Amino acid sequence: SQQGEEDPQALSIQEGENATMNCSYKTSINNLQWYRQNSGRGLVHLILIRSNEREKHSGRLRVTLDTSKKSSSLLITASRAADTASYFCATDARGSNYKLTFGKGTLLTVNP
Amino acid sequence: DGGITQSPKYLFRKEGQNVTLSCEQNLNHDAMYWYRQDPGQGLRLIYYSQIVNDFQKGDIAEGYSVSREKKESFPLTVTSAQKNPTAFYLCASSNIAGGSYNEQFFGPGTRLTVL
Numbered sequence: 001s002q003q004g005e006e007d008p009q010a011l012s013i014q015e016g017e018n019a020t021m022n023c024s025y026k027t028s029i030n031n032l033q034w035y036r037q038n039s040g041r042g043l044v045h046l047i048l049i050r051s052n053e054r055e056k057h058s059g060r061l062r063v064t065l066d067t068s069k070k071s072s073s074l075l076i077t078a079s080r081a082a083d084t085a086s087y088f089c090a091t092d093a094r095g096s097n098y099k100l101t102f103g104k105g106t107l108l109t110v111n112p
Numbered sequence: 113d114g115g116i117t118q119s120p121k122y123l124f125r126k127e128g129q130n131v132t133l134s135c136e137q138n139l140n141h142d143a144m145y146w147y148r149q150d151p152g153q154g155l156r157l158i159y160y161s162q163i164v165n166d167f168q169k170g171d172i173a174e175g176y177s178v179s180r181e182k183k184e185s186f187p188l189t190v191t192s193a194q195k196n197p198t199a200f201y202l203c204a205s206s207n208i209a210g211g212s213y214n215e216q217f218f219g220p221g222t223r224l225t226v227l
Contacts, residue, residue, distance in 0.1 A: 033215065042116075042202055042218035043155075088154060090216075098143055098162060098208045099170070100216060102155040 006089055006106040014111050019076040021106040023089030024069075030092045032065055033100065034074050037086045046074075046087075079110045115139065118203050118219035125190075125197070125226050133188045133222045135203035143208045144186035145216065148172060149200040158201075161186055162208060190224065198226045 007022045023032070031050045035043040049056045049065045049072065056063045062075040076083055086107050090100040116137045125131045137144065143162045147155040157170030161180040175194025180186055186205075190197045200223050204216040 031214070035218075040200075040221070040223075042220045043204075043216075045215050045217070048215055092214050097168070098206070098214050099145075099157060099160060100214065101157075102147075104152070104154040 006087070006103045008106060009104070010107045010109070012109040012111065013079060015079060015081055017079055017110075019079050019083070019108055019110070021074045021087050021108070023072045023074070023103055025072075025089075025091045025093075026070065027091075028094045029067075030094055030096075032063075032072050033090045033092070034061075034063060034072075035088045035090060035102075037088065037105070039085075043088065076108075079108075081110050081112045084108060084110045116203060116205055116217055116219035118201075118222050120222060121220065123222055123224045125224065127226055128192045130189055130191050131224065133190065133201055133203075133224070135186045135188065135219060137184055137186075137203075137205045137217075137219075139205055139207070139217060140183070141205035141207045141217070142183070143206045143214075144180070145204045145206075146170075146176070146178065146186070146188045147202045147204065149202060149221075155202060158188065197224055199224060 033048045034046045037043045047058045047063050049063050060077045065072045086105040088102050088105045090102045119134045145160040146158040156172050158176050159178040161167035177189045202221045203219040206214050206216045
């Protein structure tokens with residue numbers, strides 16, 4: 001079952017611009033996580049936000065969580081060509097027994 | 113170096129053959145997971161294990177089998193019963209003890225192609 005759904009499916013921007021990706025989910029969560037995947041590689045954990053948090057920062061990343069709307073956003077500021085990758089949200093749903101459910105991802109292309 | 117290794121990176125199999133994908137971690141994590149990723153898609157959970165000698169089915173377990181005889185190893189067998197096995201397979205692990213938040217660490221993946 002698909003819990004998280006990212007939007008947009010693909011995003012193309014110029015270097016230096018900000019990139020915003022959104023994630024919607026369906027059930028109550030313990031936390032929501034964002035991962036990055038370069039083409040043909042494994043996923044890398046970026047940031048985790050707990051259900052009682054509203055905003056979190058890590059370097060150029062800013063994540064918000066609105067549990068009333070069951071949605072999250074990932075903002076990458078001052079993007080670089082090296083940020084080109086797919087970005088996935090993953091939810092740790094309450095009662096899920098430590099399973100994560102991943103969305104289909106947003107493919108971000110940053111043009112030099 | 114600590115981390116998760118998967119082997120092989122590329123694997124080719126003839127129809128009707130079983131094949132086993134390796135996953136090893138030296139992070140001392142309790143939990144290990146297997147996911148399948150198809151082109152342009154997210155990850156779908158095949159099997160997961162939270163403790164040695166125990167594992168549970170994920171969302172798409174049919175045609176797959178696993179074992180967890182050692183904490184550091186969680187091999188996945190793709191059997192001939194799996195109707196569409198060509199995909200990218202990802203192994204992950206996490207530390208679920210002591211109030212941690214289930215951040216998962218991923219291996220580099222194995223790309224399986226059925227000829």
